Amino acid sequence: MKHLLSVDDLGADGINEVMRLSDSFVEVSERAIPKVPALRGKTVVSLFYEDSTRTRLSFETAAKRLSADTMTFSVSSSSVNKGESLRDTVETIEAMGIDAVVVRHKSSGVPWRIASWVKASVINAGDGWHQHPTQALLDCYTIRSRKGDLGGLRIAIVGDIMHSRVARSDVDAFAALGADVLLVAPPTLLPASLDGWPVKVTHSLDEVIGDLDVIYLLRIQRERMSEALLPSLREYRAMYGLTAERLRALRRDALVMHPGPMNRGVEIDAEAAEDERSVITAQVSNGVAVRMAVLYLLLGSGADLVAPVGEL
Amino acid sequence: MNGHALVIRGGEVVDHRGRRTADVAIRAGTITAVEAGIDAGPGVQVLDATGCIVAPGLVDLHTHLREPGGEAAETVETGSRAAARGGYTAVVAMPNTDPPIDSAAVARQVLELGRQALCDVAVAGAITVGREGTHLAPMAELAELGVRIFTDDGSGVQDARLMRRALQYALALGVTLAQHCEDESLAAGGQMHEGTWSSKLGMPGIPAEAEELMVMRDIALVRLTGAPVHFLHLSTAGSLAMVRAAKEQGLPVTAEVAPHHFTLTDAQAESFDPVFKVNPPLRTTDDVAAVKRGLVDGVVDAIATDHAPHTQEAKERPWDEAPPGMLGLETALAVAVTELELPIERLLALLSWQPARVAGLSEHGGPLAPGRPANVTVIDPAARWTVHPEGLSSRARNTPYAGRTLTGRVRHTVLRGEPVVVGSEAQR
Numbered sequence: 001m002k003h004l005l006s007v008d009d010l011g012a013d014g015i016n017e018v019m020r021l022s023d024s025f026v027e028v029s030e031r032a033i034p035k036v037p038a039l040r041g042k043t044v045v046s047l048f049y050e051d052s053t054r055t056r057l058s059f060e061t062a063a064k065r066l067s068a069d070t071m072t073f074s075v076s077s078s079s080v081n082k083g084e085s086l087r088d089t090v091e092t093i094e095a096m097g098i099d100a101v102v103v104r105h106k107s108s109g110v111p112w113r114i115a116s117w118v119k120a121s122v123i124n125a126g127d128g129w130h131q132h133p134t135q136a137l138l139d140c141y142t143i144r145s146r147k148g149d150l151g152g153l154r155i156a157i158v159g160d161i162m163h164s165r166v167a168r169s170d171v172d173a174f175a176a177l178g179a180d181v182l183l184v185a186p187p188t189l190l191p192a193s194l195d196g197w198p199v200k201v202t203h204s205l206d207e208v209i210g211d212l213d214v215i216y217l218l219r220i221q222r223e224r225m226s227e228a229l230l231p232s233l234r235e236y237r238a239m240y241g242l243t244a245e246r247l248r249a250l251r252r253d254a255l256v257m258h259p260g261p262m263n264r265g266v267e268i269d270a271e272a273a274e275d276e277r278s279v280i281t282a283q284v285s286n287g288v289a290v291r292m293a294v295l296y297l298l299l300g301s302g303a304d305l306v307a308p309v310g311e312l
Numbered sequence: 313m314n315g316h317a318l319v320i321r322g323g324e325v326v327d328h329r330g331r332r333t334a335d336v337a338i339r340a341g342t343i344t345a346v347e348a349g350i351d352a353g354p355g356v357q358v359l360d361a362t363g364c365i366v367a368p369g370l371v372d373l374h375t376h377l378r379e380p381g382g383e384a385a386e387t388v389e390t391g392s393r394a395a396a397r398g399g400y401t402a403v404v405a406m407p408n409t410d411p412p413i414d415s416a417a418v419a420r421q422v423l424e425l426g427r428q429a430l431c432d433v434a435v436a437g438a439i440t441v442g443r444e445g446t447h448l449a450p451m452a453e454l455a456e457l458g459v460r461i462f463t464d465d466g467s468g469v470q471d472a473r474l475m476r477r478a479l480q481y482a483l484a485l486g487v488t489l490a491q492h493c494e495d496e497s498l499a500a501g502g503q504m505h506e507g508t509w510s511s512k513l514g515m516p517g518i519p520a521e522a523e524e525l526m527v528m529r530d531i532a533l534v535r536l537t538g539a540p541v542h543f544l545h546l547s548t549a550g551s552l553a554m555v556r557a558a559k560e561q562g563l564p565v566t567a568e569v570a571p572h573h574f575t576l577t578d579a580q581a582e583s584f585d586p587v588f589k590v591n592p593p594l595r596t597t598d599d600v601a602a603v604k605r606g607l608v609d610g611v612v613d614a615i616a617t618d619h620a621p622h623t624q625e626a627k628e629r630p631w632d633e634a635p636p637g638m639l640g641l642e643t644a645l646a647v648a649v650t651e652l653e654l655p656i657e658r659l660l661a662l663l664s665w666q667p668a669r670v671a672g673l674s675e676h677g678g679p680l681a682p683g684r685p686a687n688v689t690v691i692d693p694a695a696r697w698t699v700h701p702e703g704l705s706s707r708a709r710n711t712p713y714a715g716r717t718l719t720g721r722v723r724h725t726v727l728r729g730e731p732v733v734v735g736s737e738a739q740r
Contacts, residue, residue: 085625085628085629086628086629086630087628105630107630107631107632107633108513108514108515108584108631108632109513109515109584109630109631110584110630112583112584113584113585113628113630116585127514128514128515128632129514129515130513130514130515131514165514168512168514191510191511191512192506192507192510192511192517192519193506193507193508193510193511194511195508195511196508196512197511
């Protein structure tokens with residue numbers, strides 16, 4: 001595989017391969033020196049056109065633990081502010097000799113365009129409302145590490161599906177692994193058409209909450225109010241928030257997930273975020289191992305997977 | 313070209329009067345004879361039309377020539393060269409230039425540039441000052457310069473009262489208002505057709521209803537005022553159904569569709585290549601079928617290109633930052649021949665004499681008869697060719713048909729007796 005642009009690039013087999021590799025890299029991450037030489041001599045650039053400190057740090061940590069050289073292209077302090085085009089920027093970076101570029105952009109599709117212009121591998125770290133494949137992979141990994149297998153699990157994704165790249169990637173990944181995916185949202189926050197989506201839809205969280213294996217809450221952005229998509233955050237919380245009261249209806253073995261950053265008191269109450277069923281912190285820590293797996297899959301040669309640094 | 317004489321030999325002449333095998337003799341910009349076996353004589357240029365259709369020059373109701381203001385993408389000269397190679401002898405230049413064509417001064421400038429062009433350039437004037445939708449442009453002043461079509465194309469007139477007033481005012485001038493139908497509040501932020509693909513690709517959608525609401529409103533305003541409206545680039549099944557009903561009621565409405573709306577669908581957005589970004593957006597397969605049906609059953613009056621050149625730089629931006637629009641002049645005829653199962657007479661009606669009538673261009677659209685202005689195109693209907701962006705005459709390269717092999721090619725174009733295209737190549 002050359003690029004990781006969407007979950008569809010992987011399919012069920014690819015996702016499972018990433019899961020297996022991630023197991024090895026979780027083990028590496030637990031070592032005193034959490035570093036392997038697998039990508040020594042490779043250069044990974046993070047090109048973030050949209051602020052996302054957590055995703056960028058997760059990728060850079062993953063690359064460093066694989067002994068890759070990392071570069072950060074910070075858009076705010078770069079020639080982009082002087083009007084340089086996307087293509088010129090990307091071709092300039094490639095001319096420096098790179099093996100992979102990790103891209104985050106507010107516009108859907110930008111990683112596809114970059115992949116058509118460069119020889120390096122392109123990893124989509126989130127494009128517009130479209131895809132965020134490594135988030136889906138770390139979500140799958142987190143669920144799998146608690147539940148063993150996603151097959152037959154009832155997973156609800158709750159909230160702003162329309163504007164969410166996390167939702168689009170998670171739907172594809174969860175469904176590929178055999179889960180029953182349920183979208184829970186007011187009609188204003190659903191995509192115009194769900195034709196072909198392997199999901200069921202409900203507008204009532206209360207009707208389904210007692211029956212879920214996983215509840216996945218999406219962040220609600222304040223500008224949705226000005227777009228007449230919601231009357232108020234208060235009303236959203238009352239209808240769709242994982243409140244302390246709803247938490248009681250959730251099964252004891254259910255998982256609470258959120259891609260972060262959270263709006264506490266809106267889509268998730270503090271009690272829910274800190275409940276023992278919450279795996280939100282595990283999502284973040286698994287993110288590094290899963291991104292190591294992705295980088296290894298795209299750039300690694302195969303032999304030196306988890307040998308400690310210095311043993312080769 | 314005064315005194316220049318030529319004979320178009322060996323083709324089949326097709327105009328709204330019918331089809332016959334004949335040569336066409338031209339002198340001093342005028343057709344002098346249309347009959348079999350014309351003897352060229354010394355000093356007369358002969359254009360070979362063997363196996364070809366000899367037709368009135370094509371007329372494009374919807375061309376963005378970008379001058380003034382957008383010369384990096386197109387000029388009157390380069391756009392007219394593209395038009396000539398596409399078989400057009402006249403185009404209507406849209407007024408969304410910078411500055412817009414909302415004053416006699418800018419209209420004169422474009423008309424002046426048009427006099428040196430490789431096709432006739434008619435000018436559409438803006439309906440409102442600055443195309444801002446608030447004050448009427450000096451329509452009478454523009455009409456005096458020969459402007460026959462007014463539009464704020466690029467956007468629609470949002471205010472119903474203002475549109476009503478513009479229609480009433482147009483009645484007295486005998487001009488036609490042309491509407492880009494798009495309700496901006498419903499379309500706001502949209503990047504492509506709203507539907508299965510926009511949902512999957514995570515892009516804000518433009519529902520078909522954003523177009524249809526304005527078609528519906530304008531039909532009501534036509535009924536109210538009695539003034540004619542020409543609907544630009546209709547793209548949805550619903551729009552065409554409403555125009556069909558309006559025509560059945562005898563209302564003075566006309567409609568055009570663009571080639572890309574009967575050939576391409578919203579699925580093209582999957583590439584995220586903004587060469588497929590256009591407004592109105594590419595729609596669904598059902599809409600494509602409805603547009604084709606409208607062409608076949610006569611609800612649609614014209615195929616118009618909406619030729620919209622953009623620089624490579626602009627079309628390499630991320631989809632949502634790239635401007636909408638695609639080239640059309642050099643491919644429209646071939647796309648129509650390739651994609652539509654219509655006899656050539658019907659295609660030429662849609663590409664030549666019907667749009668000439670809508671635009672009020674009496675010197676174009678035929679018939680090919682002695683005494684008529686020699687605006688002629690010669691089409692090889694069987695020639696196959698592959699679209700190479702770098703081979704186009706437009707200054708821009710944003711054709712959605714790059715790499716496609718099409719059937720039907722313009723061999724020669726004659727503008728007022730001057731052979732501006734010979735053997736598919738522009739002569740200046």
